[in-house]
Amino acid sequence: MAFPWPETGSPLDDVITPMPVIDEDRLAANITRAQAYMNQHGLAFRPHIKTHKIPAVARQQIAAGATGINCQKLTEAEAFADAGFQDILITYNLLGAARIQRLQALNVRLARLQAVADSAVTVDGLAAAFTADRPLTLLVECDTGGGRCGVQTPEAAAELAARIAAAPGLRFGGLLTYPAAGGAARVETFLRDAMALLAARGLDCPVRSNGGSPDLWKAHLVPSATEHRAGTYVYNDRSMVRAGECGHGDLAMHVLATVVSRPTPTRAVLDAGSKALTSDLLGFADHGEIEELPGARIVSLSEEHAVVDLTDCTGPLPGVGARVRVIPNHTCVVSNLFDRMVFHRSGVVTRVEEVAARGTVW
Amino acid sequence: MAFPWPETGSPLDDVITPMPVIDEDRLAANITRAQAYMNQHGLAFRPHIKTHKIPAVARQQIAAGATGINCQKLTEAEAFADAGFQDILITYNLLGAARIQRLQALNVRLARLQAVADSAVTVDGLAAAFTADRPLTLLVECDTGGGRCGVQTPEAAAELAARIAAAPGLRFGGLLTYPAAGGAARVETFLRDAMALLAARGLDCPVRSNGGSPDLWKAHLVPSATEHRAGTYVYNDRSMVRAGECGHGDLAMHVLATVVSRPTPTRAVLDAGSKALTSDLLGFADHGEIEELPGARIVSLSEEHAVVDLTDCTGPLPGVGARVRVIPNHTCVVSNLFDRMVFHRSGVVTRVEEVAARGTVW
Numbered sequence: 001m002a003f004p005w006p007e008t009g010s011p012l013d014d015v016i017t018p019m020p021v022i023d024e025d026r027l028a029a030n031i032t033r034a035q036a037y038m039n040q041h042g043l044a045f046r047p048h049i050k051t052h053k054i055p056a057v058a059r060q061q062i063a064a065g066a067t068g069i070n071c072q073k074l075t076e077a078e079a080f081a082d083a084g085f086q087d088i089l090i091t092y093n094l095l096g097a098a099r100i101q102r103l104q105a106l107n108v109r110l111a112r113l114q115a116v117a118d119s120a121v122t123v124d125g126l127a128a129a130f131t132a133d134r135p136l137t138l139l140v141e142c143d144t145g146g147g148r149c150g151v152q153t154p155e156a157a158a159e160l161a162a163r164i165a166a167a168p169g170l171r172f173g174g175l176l177t178y179p180a181a182g183g184a185a186r187v188e189t190f191l192r193d194a195m196a197l198l199a200a201r202g203l204d205c206p207v208r209s210n211g212g213s214p215d216l217w218k219a220h221l222v223p224s225a226t227e228h229r230a231g232t233y234v235y236n237d238r239s240m241v242r243a244g245e246c247g248h249g250d251l252a253m254h255v256l257a258t259v260v261s262r263p264t265p266t267r268a269v270l271d272a273g274s275k276a277l278t279s280d281l282l283g284f285a286d287h288g289e290i291e292e293l294p295g296a297r298i299v300s301l302s303e304e305h306a307v308v309d310l311t312d313c314t315g316p317l318p319g320v321g322a323r324v325r326v327i328p329n330h331t332c333v334v335s336n337l338f339d340r341m342v343f344h345r346s347g348v349v350t351r352v353e354e355v356a357a358r359g360t361v362w
Numbered sequence: 363m364a365f366p367w368p369e370t371g372s373p374l375d376d377v378i379t380p381m382p383v384i385d386e387d388r389l390a391a392n393i394t395r396a397q398a399y400m401n402q403h404g405l406a407f408r409p410h411i412k413t414h415k416i417p418a419v420a421r422q423q424i425a426a427g428a429t430g431i432n433c434q435k436l437t438e439a440e441a442f443a444d445a446g447f448q449d450i451l452i453t454y455n456l457l458g459a460a461r462i463q464r465l466q467a468l469n470v471r472l473a474r475l476q477a478v479a480d481s482a483v484t485v486d487g488l489a490a491a492f493t494a495d496r497p498l499t500l501l502v503e504c505d506t507g508g509g510r511c512g513v514q515t516p517e518a519a520a521e522l523a524a525r526i527a528a529a530p531g532l533r534f535g536g537l538l539t540y541p542a543a544g545g546a547a548r549v550e551t552f553l554r555d556a557m558a559l560l561a562a563r564g565l566d567c568p569v570r571s572n573g574g575s576p577d578l579w580k581a582h583l584v585p586s587a588t589e590h591r592a593g594t595y596v597y598n599d600r601s602m603v604r605a606g607e608c609g610h611g612d613l614a615m616h617v618l619a620t621v622v623s624r625p626t627p628t629r630a631v632l633d634a635g636s637k638a639l640t641s642d643l644l645g646f647a648d649h650g651e652i653e654e655l656p657g658a659r660i661v662s663l664s665e666e667h668a669v670v671d672l673t674d675c676t677g678p679l680p681g682v683g684a685r686v687r688v689i690p691n692h693t694c695v696v697s698n699l700f701d702r703m704v705f706h707r708s709g710v711v712t713r714v715e716e717v718a719a720r721g722t723v724w
Contacts, residue, residue: 004460016460016724050665072666092633092666093622095683098366098378118623121682148667149623149631260455261480261511269511271454275698276723279641303412303694304434304454305510320483321457332665336637336699339721359701361638362378 005340005352012347017258017323018272020334024345026252027234028060034216034233035064041220046070046089046209048231051332053357054341055083057234068112070211070229074099075360077106077113083356086111089209091141091176091229093122093149099362100129107136114207116141116176118150123163123170130169137173138164139207142194144187145180154190158197165203174207174226181214181243184221191224214243237331238289239282254291254325255334257306259318268296268318270306272326276337277301280330289327293318298326367702367714374709379620379685380634382696386707388614389596390422396578396595397426403582408432408451408571410593413694415719416703417445419596430474432573432591436461437722439468439475445718448473451571453503453538453591455484455511461724462491469498476569478503478538480512485525485532492531499535500526501569506552507542516552520559527565536569536588543576543605546583553586576605599693600651601644616653616687617696619668621680630658630680632668634688637699639663642692651689655680660688 006015015021038045047061048070058069058080068087071077077088087110094103094115107113107130117123118141130136140157143150151157157175164172175194179187191208198205210225213232219225232239235253236246255276261269277288279301287298287306295312306326310317318324328334335341336358343351368377377383400407409423410432420431420442430449433439439450449472456465456477469475469492479485480503492498502519505512513519519537526534537556541549553570560567572587575594581587594601597615598608619634639650641663649660649668657674668688672679680686690696697703698720705713 004464014460016458018723093682095620095622096378098376102366118625119682122622125683143625147629148625148664148669150625152625258457260457260484263480263505263510263512263514267509274640274642274695278636279643279695280636281641302510303698307510320455320481321487333636333641336665337721338723359699361380361700 006342006349008349008351010349012256012342012344012349013323015256015342015349017256018276019256020253020338020341021256022235022341022343023252024343024350026250027057030234030236030250030252031060031064034230035066037217038219038228039065043219043225044227046227046229047234048072048211048229049076049080049357051231051234051335053335053355054353055080055085055356056353058085061234067227073360073362074102074106075362076357078102079357079360081106081109088112089114089229091116091178093117093119093141095122095125100125103136104129107134113137114139114173117160117164120160120163123160123167127167127170132168135169135171137171139173139176139209140164142175142177142190144177144190145183146178147180148178150177154194154197157194158201161198161203161205162201172203174205174209176207176209178211179215181212184215184218188222188224191222195224213240214245216245232331235331238284238327238329251327253328253331253334255288255328257324257326259320259322259324262318262320266310268308268310270308270324270326271304272306273304274301275303276334277306277326277328278330278333278337280333282329284329288329291325291327293324368704368711370711370713372711374618374704374706374711375685377618377704377711379618380638381618382700382703383616383618384597384703384705385614386705386712388612389419392596392598392612392614393422393426396592397428399579400581400590401427405581405587406589408589408591409596410434410573410591411438411442411719413593413596413697415697415717416715417442417447417718418715420447423596429589435722435724436464436468437724438719440464441719441722443468443471450474451476451591453478453540455479455481455503457484457487462487465498466491469496475499476501476535479522479526482522482525485522485529489529489532494530497531497533499533501535501538501571502526504537504539504552504556506539506549507545508540509542510540512539516556516559519556520563520565523560523565524563534565536567536571538569538571540573541577543574546577546580550584550586553584557586575602576607578607594693597693600646600689600691613689615690615693615696617650617690619686619688621682621684621686624680624682628672630670630672632670632686632688633666634668635666636663637665638696639668639688639690640692640695640699642695644691646691650691653687653689654684655686
């Protein structure tokens with residue numbers, strides 16, 4: 001039997017749960033607002049598609065004025081190239097013969113492809129594969145306090161840039177960072193210092209790419225940056241509200257769920273577990289917020305169930321079969337679990353989109 | 363470009379990371395050992411397919427002597443019915459017209475279908491849809507301390523069983539529970555008390571289904587049970603080793619990963635993040651164990667990266683490009699993220715299986 005995906009025009013109340021649903025008006029407003037801010041501050045904006053993995057949503061971002069898109073995985077970039085996108089930045093160290101061969105094919109297909117490197121091993125692997133007739137543009141990834149990947153000092157950045165520039169098959173494209181939240185000053189200092197060292201070596205540094213949704217509205221505090229990358233802003237989630245980056249009315253994603261059990265007066269069980277909401281806590285003590293049940297707490301998840309403690313719930317308590325909307329802690333990982341996503345306007349289904357880059361893990 | 367799924371006979375070293383891989387010998391041994399234990403104690407064994415979601419693996423479980431399979435979602439059951447399975451138990455409260463219609467279709471297709479209920483709402487919804495010419499068999503789900511779904515007392519179980527038995531389209535099939543770890547005594551008491559109440563009402567209770575991998579080897583401590591359900595035992599994971607339920611040599615699943623960055627002397631970054639390992643901690647303080655790096659700790663995950671602290675690593679430190687095997691905290695949720703899974707024997711690829719019931723969320 002075919003999966004019961006809803007028809008356009010049907011009520012959201014008929015959508016089988018659990019299902020993430022996207023509010024069209026909030027989505028459009030989130031895209032417009034972020035782009036307007038970047039325009040105002042003269043920053044190129046490059047949305048990260050990891051949050052939605054849906055070409056149609058990225059097309060809305062491009063139509064609003066985004067420069068191009070940001071992918072985290074080679075296979076995401078391939079899925080979006082298949083969908084017609086021509087300007088892609090892959091913010092990942094790409095290693096190994098199989099991956100590099102695919103990167104070469106992508107470099108031929110796209111009008112503009114950029115990747116990143118933070119080590120001589122990555123640079124040398126790419127340098128050995130790419131040639132001057134179709135060179136690959138590489139940015140140097142810098143760790144400005146995020147504590148993940150990236151060279152640790154401006155000196156190391158300049159050193160690696162020189163290594164890239166010296167390879168016939170590579171072009172040094174600039175600097176990139178994914179900073180810690182609140183790290184604007186440190187990013188600016190790192191970029192300025194690295195740019196001075198690059199200038200001293202005679203190396204152009206056209207792109208200085210900064211990133212993050214948590215500091216989206218502080219992107220202008222890094223004047224040396226030329227572009228900003230962000231993903232979560234497009235849907236927003238509970239963590240973004242907590243960070244003060246958006247209001248409740250900017251939450252474009254909910255996970256529809258049904259109360260499947262009311263075993264005790266203070267316990268409800270939903271049909272959205274860790275295989276629908278994920279276990280990402282992002283510092284929260286519980287697993288999302290339920291619009292219809294203020295004060296209720298999703299205290300634990302098993303794979304297909306959420307256990308809700310109703311003790312402090314201030315609204316009317318739900319019966320078995322009641323439908324609720326859960327605000328997820330983290331939207332990007334929810335998208336990664338579903339093959340399709342339902343969009344709606346005021347509770348009426350507008351479209352069902354395939355999550356085209358889901359399951360593309362390399 | 364097609365995804366580079368490995369050929370049978372190729373070395374595991376060529377498999378692109380991140381990728382969960384399954385050791386055939388350990389898988390077969392896990393299946394044999396659990397079935398032998400159940401046989402020894404006269405318990406029917408019904409493996410839960412949520413852990414692997416792969417029909418070929420369930421066929422191995424059936425071939426070893428399993429009675430049938432256990433699904434958590436209607437759509438899992440549909441995927442396994444499509445693959446030819448004829449005896450399926452869905453351990454979930456199934457609500458709503460769309461779902462019940464699909465359940466009816468499944469009930470016609472299968473030789474034996476059982477579902478569960480823990481409330482009058484669920485029973486009445488099913489009673490209104492099923493008819494005496496093709497009745498649905500329902501077990502009453504009992505909360506014996508697990509704190510999720512289930513009626514709270516033996517009296518409530520008997521009451522709900524009578525409601526089922528009174529519906530022309532339903533058959534009362536027995537009792538089911540998913541207990542808390544270490545809850546054997548409580549399960550036994552609950553079942554015995556409920557069976558006495560059922561007998562007093564003249565109701566047969568042919569199935570008493572107990573469950574859980576954490577207490578797999580204690581299943582015989584519930585003499586009133588007729589069958590046991592378990593999923594995780596088939597692959598095992600870090601949580602099962604900690605629980606003392608298996609040894610290190612019984613871990614059939616690893617997630618292959620590559621060191622993509624070595625930003626500092628004590629930090630390595632892997633290409634397996636929360637979109638490969640999930641954020642399930644299951645009480646651990648970190649996100650899995652790395653076979654090749656004893657003492658190293660996966661201190662944080664972002665979506666496509668794992669940050670590893672090498673401070674206490676007692677082995678040789680890995681360079682960029684080094685491949686490692688991660689023991690995941692929780693195997694069932696890893697399966698849910700991948701469209702395909704690679705199987706191997708001693709590092710040589712034996713097969714690539716589609717995770718057929720992944721993404722089937724209702």
